Amino acid sequence: MARLPRLTVPGYAHHLIQRGNNRQLIFASDADRQFLLDLLAENAKAFDVAVHAYVMMDNHVHLLATPATGQGLAQMMQALGRSYVRYFNDRQKRTGTLWEGRFKSSLIQSERYLLACMVYIDLNPVRAGMVAQPGDYRWSSYAHHAGQRAEPWLTPHPLYWELGNTPFAREMAYANLVQSGIASVQQAALTDATLRGWALGEPDFVADLQKKTPRRVSKTTAGRPPLEAK
Numbered sequence: 085m086a087r088l089p090r091l092t093v094p095g096y097a098h099h100l101i102q103r104g105n106n107r108q109l110i111f112a113s114d115a116d117r118q119f120l121l122d123l124l125a126e127n128a129k130a131f132d133v134a135v136h137a138y139v140m141m142d143n144h145v146h147l148l149a150t151p152a153t154g155q156g157l158a159q160m161m162q163a164l165g166r167s168y169v170r171y172f173n174d175r176q177k178r179t180g181t182l183w184e185g186r187f188k189s190s191l192i193q194s195e196r197y198l199l200a201c202m203v204y205i206d207l208n209p210v211r212a213g214m215v216a217q218p219g220d221y222r223w224s225s226y227a228h229h230a231g232q233r234a235e236p237w238l239t240p241h242p243l244y245w246e247l248g249n250t251p252f253a254r255e256m257a258y259a260n261l262v263q264s265g266i267a268s269v270q271q272a273a274l275t276d277a278t279l280r281g282w283a284l285g286e287p288d289f290v291a292d293l294q295k296k297t298p299r300r301v302s303k304t305t306a307g308r309p310p311l312e313a314k
Contacts, residue, residue, distance in 0.1 A: 097194050103144040103184040125237035131160040134239035137202045139224035146205045190277040193285025200270045231255030
């Protein structure tokens, strides 16, 4: 069966996962993480992609981003991936591939899933047992959203702004969301949709989205409820 083209629609939030080949480590040091983070900031600007959240795990990366163009996400990830592989191979005296094929992605309904996706991303290090609290992990966007560190290159989503009327109110509200965690059903839905490349949202959202692209957006037919959890 031919592989479907990537589902990317400008102006919509997308959840992305880029894994190391065979789950291998993609970072050997914090300097590597900083290099990839700098590349991400540079290429997000170059290809007009608003990055809302990120986390850099040992063998994979999660991003939440909204592209302004239909090709922006793919162009950003391609440039990012090529530059980082050259850097990493040179530093580690290695050759060959580093990534597990092309990145995985899902277009999500912001009103229902965007804040949940941010929480999902920022809780990755806690779920993996790397830290006890999300603020203890340096390589995620949690500290920025919770007011612990400023990363000006990140673009807050309008739904984040709606969490409060002042920076302090937004930061506290977001920190409380993360402490509350994410339902297992939402977590499964976000993971499954991203790995399979389908849109994630309510039936009306999926049906309306289908009108905007010739690419099939869900495993079910347009207008029927998408499978949100296994």
